[in-house]
Amino acid sequence: MISNIRFRFWGLALGLLALIGATQHIHAAGSKVETFTMDNGMEVVVIPDHRAPVVTHMVWYRVGSADEPPGESGVAHYLEHLMFKGTKTVAPGEFSRTVKRNGGQDNAFTSADYTAYFQRIAKDRLDLVMKLEADRMTNLQVGQRDIETERDVVTEERRTRIDNSPSGRLMEQVRAALYVNHPYGDPVIGWMHEIKQLDLEAVQAFYKRFYDPANAILIVAGDITAKELRPLAEKHYGVIPSKGPAKPRVRPLEPEPQAARRVTLSDPNVPTPSFRRIYTAASYSRAEPGEAEALDLLSHILGTGTTSRLYQSLVVEQKIASYAGSWYSGDALDIGDLGVYAGPQPGSGKAEIAKVEAAIDAVIQEIIEKGVTAEELARAKNSLLSAVVYLKDNQMRRARIYGVALTTGQTVRDIEEWPSRIEAITAKQVQEAAQKFLQIRRSVTGLLLPEAPQQRAKAPGASKDENKS
């Protein structure tokens, strides 16, 4: 839908979660989250929130860009767009117009691991949006003309987000270099030349294979109980026959990382150099006990907010950077990542970016060697746990936490127990996580550098510079 503002997680790292620098989880005590599964295999999660007579209705599919066939990158996201076209009984665009006419909002997003559709609407309109959402789970009708129109929308989206953005292009290349075998190295939106080749057949095959009640999760948050929801769920979704149990999601896995990698992108549109490095790390679904929690705390201490080590060292004390921080993205079916980033003052050049990198290395090395203090750990725990409390205020984001967790190999219980697991992490575990995962061979360093046009005409020394920091 052109008229919709879509937001999407780029491997989560660049999404909302990065803002608080941690994988967010919600403490369910008191919120009485209820779950049940219908006979056709569709899971249901009910998150009561009776402050206002509104609901957030979401359907999550356990499919994302990492499940795409080779050569068809972007088909998951493309299909997400096409889901706003019509069905046998609903005209193209009518879904969203109906939601809007009824005072609601609707949207969708795609990641490497999931695709989700949601509406936020008055409680008495829930039946209506469930009917519409169930309808497009099986009855989607996409014609050749839709395919062509929407392809233009998606390629334009790619141009805006990536091809015309030096940092977008660099991050795409960094992620491509980070994974030598796993499809997480492919962009969620797809490679341009493959988006352009996606046809009706590819989209329909993907839809038929993955859009099935047994591969879907219904999440309703808001002024409702499981008792009220169940008959509606059965009426709309329970009647949809499943093509069979959801298949295990087996993607090509990564071998053990061997070598430090470095990607340098020079572009005339870059005013000031900038630095980022991503390390592959454990994900919540595949971590050893405590490891992912320790990574959440590590990233918080390392680079979340102005009291973090990176900010204090680079921005406050040494004054060599205008910003510095980190993120940990652990909500992934296969592999998580931890990133650090910083930028020198505007107008800086290569000497300054080299200083920034050396300073980041020193901050990381200090944690590896000496660990974190009890005070830092306590502050990080408080911060993460209070974020959970704030999150309860946001119905949409809270529902989203459950959707992300359940489509990336975690359970409702994992979410509910997360605060107590965070509380139990020791400083030693944080240090061990740093020692295990902040190894340079696990990482790709990305440098974005200004470049004068016509670099080819420069002296030999200059051409070499593009490849070095």
Next chain:
Amino acid sequence: MISNIRFRFWGLALGLLALIGATQHIHAAGSKVETFTMDNGMEVVVIPDHRAPVVTHMVWYRVGSADEPPGESGVAHYLEHLMFKGTKTVAPGEFSRTVKRNGGQDNAFTSADYTAYFQRIAKDRLDLVMKLEADRMTNLQVGQRDIETERDVVTEERRTRIDNSPSGRLMEQVRAALYVNHPYGDPVIGWMHEIKQLDLEAVQAFYKRFYDPANAILIVAGDITAKELRPLAEKHYGVIPSKGPAKPRVRPLEPEPQAARRVTLSDPNVPTPSFRRIYTAASYSRAEPGEAEALDLLSHILGTGTTSRLYQSLVVEQKIASYAGSWYSGDALDIGDLGVYAGPQPGSGKAEIAKVEAAIDAVIQEIIEKGVTAEELARAKNSLLSAVVYLKDNQMRRARIYGVALTTGQTVRDIEEWPSRIEAITAKQVQEAAQKFLQIRRSVTGLLLPEAPQQRAKAPGASKDENKS
């Protein structure tokens, strides 16, 4: 087969062809190469060579590691090993024993684009080896025990070639970083964790899908004519029913390269640092007219032999390297590559390797800016064309040229016309090839560095070094 010495091309670059620094082609004038196609779609190439009553018999399949399903890397090569097990009528190992007993040699090799089997044997034994080779095209019998035994052989081969070899590990990582989307980024032998998971089912599915007369090419070089060969070919291979015409080989393609990449591997077993850089380049099958030929000449001028620019500048004049050279590998179905490499004197450290890199950059930049001389070009043409003449002496290598060409999108005519196309290349075309393909954004630079064990215990500055040159 454990007892066989197998040689394989690693994307050609590390194979025989690298030795002469150019894609080799043979001038067919006077050699009367003949071709025909049988009714089941199997192509036949006859390369007469009547100097001795011997023949080289080869069957090439148009399938290689780049055709493997995702998550099953290594299956093409694994199957190549298993082809030496038995069939319905031939006991395991009997094929090679029979060849040996009859005074012949046999072997096989796998690349990203092809898999080939060959025997070199007395002419009067050709009927025998054709019978055996045709038999295993359709009647291969592999049991669970073969699968397990041969898996140990293959994993051991991987350990020797890659995992226990710092340069093998580095090259694997460099190639992984070179391709962001194309399967050429995966090792031909496969990722260890995927080799270990290959089972009977995966091997059989691959065999059934790709081993078919319509997907195979018979090449016989030696003391034979097409007239003599045809009845034998029809008798053994012509009778094998095809499952249908060979399908187009469509692999995920590369987007336009965006950013310079760098891979650094430090290992305690590395005595002296070394440098290599690979640029993606046109392949013969996909190049604009003249482009691949210009790349062959460029690589020759740049880095083949002691008169080349790299050797003269780094080894002879500046004395900063003990070796320096380049290769061009253009015989690929999809993407070729051009590589440069050099190593400082034993005992050198990082400062020396940085000088080596700067010197290589300067040599490249000079060609980009000023082109090559008429004398250099004439010498390179002479050298490449005389290699063709020498090649006529080597029946096996000559047959191999045809097999590689025909499985990578080229034709017999392409091979025959190659010398005249080389002769026609101008100095301007060589310079343009350098300008187009020797762009740093197309490349991955690989550094192999010595590393003291226990690097983690070092000072912060040291840990950073691993990532820089």
